[in-house]
Amino acid sequence: MKKILLVDDEQDIVETLKFVLESDGYTCFCAYNGEDGLKLAKEIIPDLMILDIMMPKINGFKISRLLKYDAKYKNIPIIMLTARSQESDKQIGEETGADVYITKPFDLDNVLSTVKQLLNEKEE
Amino acid sequence: MVSDNNKKIKHYDELLTNFSHDFQFASDNQMFFDILDTVMPQIILLDTCSAQLDLPQLYRKINAIKENLVTLTILKEDKIPPELLNISDAFLMEPVSDNILISTINVNLRRKEALTRLSTSNQNLSKSLYQLDVLYNTGSQFAATLDKEKLINIMLEGLDKALGFSVACVLTFKSDNEPLLIINSINQISDRLLEALKLRAVLNYKSLFENKEMPFELNINDLKTIKYAKNPIEDYDFSVLRYDNMLAQINLSDNFYGFVEIYRDNEFTNEDTQCFHTIAQQVSMPLKNAAYVQEIQAKNKELYRLEHLKSEFVSIVSHELRTPITPLKTSLEIMLSGRAGILTPNMEKFLNIGKNNVETFQKIINDLLDMSKIEAGKMDYKFTSVNMEKAISFVKTLQNNVADEKGLKLTTTFDEDFATVFADEQRIHQVLNNLLSNAIKFTKEGGNIDISTKIINAENIKCPECFSEEIKKLKGKYVQVCVKDEGIGIEDENLAKIFDQFKQIESSLSREVGGTGLGLPIVRKILDAHNGAIWAESKVGEGSSFYFVLPVMSEKSNFWILHKQLIQQAKVNKTKFVTLTISAKGNCIENLMQENNLLSGTYLNNSLLEKDKDLTSLTMVIPDGDRHLVDFLKRKIDSVILNDKARYGKCDIIYTYTTYPKEKE
Numbered sequence: 193m194k195k196i197l198l199v200d201d202e203q204d205i206v207e208t209l210k211f212v213l214e215s216d217g218y219t220c221f222c223a224y225n226g227e228d229g230l231k232l233a234k235e236i237i238p239d240l241m242i243l244d245i246m247m248p249k250i251n252g253f254k255i256s257r258l259l260k261y262d263a264k265y266k267n268i269p270i271i272m273l274t275a276r277s278q279e280s281d282k283q284i285g286e287e288t289g290a291d292v293y294i295t296k297p298f299d300l301d302n303v304l305s306t307v308k309q310l311l312n313e314k315e316e
Numbered sequence: 317m318v319s320d321n322n323k324k325i326k327h328y329d330e331l332l333t334n335f336s337h338d339f340q341f342a343s344d345n346q347m348f349f350d351i352l353d354t355v356m357p358q359i360i361l362l363d364t365c366s367a368q369l370d371l372p373q374l375y376r377k378i379n380a381i382k383e384n385l386v387t388l389t390i391l392k393e394d395k396i397p398p399e400l401l402n403i404s405d406a407f408l409m410e411p412v413s414d415n416i417l418i419s420t421i422n423v424n425l426r427r428k429e430a431l432t433r434l435s436t437s438n439q440n441l442s443k444s445l446y447q448l449d450v451l452y453n454t455g456s457q458f459a460a461t462l463d464k465e466k467l468i469n470i471m472l473e474g475l476d477k478a479l480g481f482s483v484a485c486v487l488t489f490k491s492d493n494e495p496l497l498i499i500n501s502i503n504q505i506s507d508r509l510l511e512a513l514k515l516r517a518v519l520n521y522k523s524l525f526e527n528k529e530m531p532f533e534l535n536i537n538d539l540k541t542i543k544y545a546k547n548p549i550e551d552y553d554f555s556v557l558r559y560d561n562m563l564a565q566i567n568l569s570d571n572f573y574g575f576v577e578i579y580r581d582n583e584f585t586n587e588d589t590q591c592f593h594t595i596a597q598q599v600s601m602p603l604k605n606a607a608y609v610q611e612i613q614a615k616n617k618e619l620y621r622l623e624h625l626k627s628e629f630v631s632i633v634s635h636e637l638r639t640p641i642t643p644l645k646t647s648l649e650i651m652l653s654g655r656a657g658i659l660t661p662n663m664e665k666f667l668n669i670g671k672n673n674v675e676t677f678q679k680i681i682n683d684l685l686d687m688s689k690i691e692a693g694k695m696d697y698k699f700t701s702v703n704m705e706k707a708i709s710f711v712k713t714l715q716n717n718v719a720d721e722k723g724l725k726l727t728t729t730f731d732e733d734f735a736t737v738f739a740d741e742q743r744i745h746q747v748l749n750n751l752l753s754n755a756i757k758f759t760k761e762g763g764n765i766d767i768s769t770k771i772i773n774a775e776n777i778k779c780p781e782c783f784s785e786e787i788k789k790l791k792g793k794y795v796q797v798c799v800k801d802e803g804i805g806i807e808d809e810n811l812a813k814i815f816d817q818f819k820q821i822e823s824s825l826s827r828e829v830g831g832t833g834l835g836l837p838i839v840r841k842i843l844d845a846h847n848g849a850i851w852a853e854s855k856v857g858e859g860s861s862f863y864f865v866l867p868v869m870s871e872k873s874n875f876w877i878l879h880k881q882l883i884q885q886a887k888v889n890k891t892k893f894v895t896l897t898i899s900a901k902g903n904c905i906e907n908l909m910q911e912n913n914l915l916s917g918t919y920l921n922n923s924l925l926e927k928d929k930d931l932t933s934l935t936m937v938i939p940d941g942d943r944h945l946v947d948f949l950k951r952k953i954d955s956v957i958l959n960d961k962a963r964y965g966k967c968d969i970i971y972t973y974t975t976y977p978k979e980k981e
Contacts, residue, residue, distance in 0.1 A: 297642040300650065
């Protein structure tokens with residue numbers, strides 16, 4: 193079973209995403225702040241991560257950068273979530289190594305198909 | 317009279333006393349000098365027949381003081397000694413006739429009086445001139461500053477120059493009604509004099525408002541003082557209070573501002589009084605301006621604060637209102653997907669209603685945020701080359717489902733020529749999406765909607781009268797996009813209004829359709845920022861056509877044309893831009909770009925890859941605010957940015973950094 197790590201300080205978002213992903217057969221791990229997220233990522237080495245940008249302590253960019261510059265973790269695909277007002281973040285997200293960038297409020301089907309696609313690519 | 321002849325002295329004593337002149341005589345040199353020490357005679361009658369006198373010594377003495385007196389000389393013979401020519405005003409020959417002597421004395425006395433009067437008025441005139449000059453100078457100095465303290469200092473300087481005071485006291489009230497006494501003096505003010513001046517200031521202040529209400533309460537204990545003394549060694553004491561003094565009120569239009577009082581040890585003349593009051597009045601106008609400026613500055617500060625609050629509010633709204641939408645929408649989607657359990661048809665119906673409304677809500681918030689961003693000049697545009705046909709097809713696919721549900725037929729008619737524009741792709745999608753969703757909303761079921769493009773020259777553009785003003789400004793080649801619906805139509809008088817913010821026609825139309833009425837104003841602002849234009853044609857009951865034009869980017873656009881456009885766009889956006897031009901020989905540039913994964917960025921523009929035999933160049937436009945990308949580039953090709961020209965592998969890399977100053981906030 194594929195392991196997915198969800199990191200977002202908004203619990204409701206984590207909750208809903210977890211429900212959907214688990215009902216689709218993935219195993220989910222959750223963290224509600226950047227610090228825990230990073231710790232958990234290094235501990236479990238997930239198959240994929242869904243990261244929020246705006247978080248207290250360590251934000252999504254930093255986590256992404258730290259992981260992508262580390263040979264041990266750089267192959268973990270990262271989906272970056274953020275609010276629409278921070279459009280220029282998209283570029284930064286790409287720079288920090290996030291594989292896909294999704295704007296909140298997102299389309300559930302869009303998230304699911306992206307997860308599927310990224311995991312398939314990784315297999316290959 | 318100076319003479320050694322007693323007979324003559326006696327004769328003239330009698331004669332002149334009879335004519336009521338004051339007569340004194342000197343019969344030797346010493347006696348003459350003694351008299352000069354006590355009284356200065358108006359006329360000296362010098363008898364040069366006096367052999368016993370030391371005449372040359374007398375001449376020298378008279379020569380030294382001749383400015384102030386008239387000298388008449390009695391000569392022995394008809395021959396004037398040359399040393400007398402300079403000092404004597406008239407010569408009389410012996411024997412002197414009494415009548416001639418008297419008349420000579422009278423004539424000379426009158427002449428002297430006239431001269432004295434003339435010189436006095438001359439002196440007064442030059443004093444007035446000087447005061448005028450000072451007035452003029454202080455006047456022009458007043459105009460040069462709006463600082464209240466400086467203005468008071470200029471006034472005191474002017475008073476000092478024009479009138480020369482010993483002590484000047486100025487009483488003012490600061491903005492918080494705090495009384496302040498400024499004392500300028502030549503000598504130091506002693507402590508007990510200071511107390512006396514303070515008391516005096518309070519009394520003066522009260523006397524200015526006799527029987528009237530005072531604008532501010534003045535208590536001697538609250539009165540703060542500042543002292544300036546030119547000569548810090550000597551002290552002034554109470555004697556100053558006995559000096560001549562003048563007091564003038566300083567008014568700001570009808571309001572009391574303060575007063576100025578000056579003391580001088582010699583008396584003031586009428587002219588001095590006038591000059592004093594003029595200077596005190598002169599300072600009022602600039603003080604009034606200074607007060608206005610202060611007020612405006614305070615208001616500006618407040619406005620700036622409010623503006624700041626507003627944008628803060630907008631960002632709070634953006635975060636706080638949007639945050640709950642995500643889980644709300646996702647929850648509905650989860651239920652609709654059946655993951656949370658099987659749904660009855662009614663459950664599905666109502667969940668769909670919920671989902672649709674969440675989406676509408678999201679759209680309204682986005683519109684509001686877009687508008688406030690545009691208004692604050694904070695809308696960022698990322699310009700790239702955009703293919704209009706592609707953009708239209710993309711938006712059409714997005715709306716296809718909605719159109720199908722309503723049984724509408726969506727068609728497109730494209731011009732044979734390709735239409736590429738230099739624009740922000742997302743914003744162009746927004747424009748098209750807005751127009752298309754409006755068309756879908758208004759068209760009755762089973763109707764047709766057509767989107768067409770046409771390459772057109774500015775002078776061939778046709779539009780209704782009310783838009784012609786704006787269309788006239790356009791020049792060159794444009795792509796014209798038309799979204800034609802079969803809706804209810806818009807009345808002519810409302811046609812121009814629909815693009816104005818909050819002027820959404822009041823009719824039932826807007827209520828029927830809903831929305832913030834911001835969609836079209838936003839579209840218009842976006843097109844404005846792209847140097848485009850928008851207008852509409854309509855027939856009530858038949859439908860409307862919405863047209864917009866954008867300047868076409870020619871396929872041949874070379875770097876410099878693009879560069880010009882960039883500069884133009886940078887000015888529209890009021891942002892700083894960095895342009896990076898990288899040129900290299902052969903395929904190096906492509907290798908370099910691919911190696912660094914630079915080609916994936918939306919900032920890069922493939923059409924800018926200008927291939928000239930073996931030279932390739934590429935230009936990137938990076939909004940300056942995007943520090944991360946700049947940092948990224950620095951990291952990747954740091955030698956490029958740190959040095960104007962650097963080697964990167966086999967490539968010659970040149971970069972240009974251009975900035976445009978941000979508008980002052």
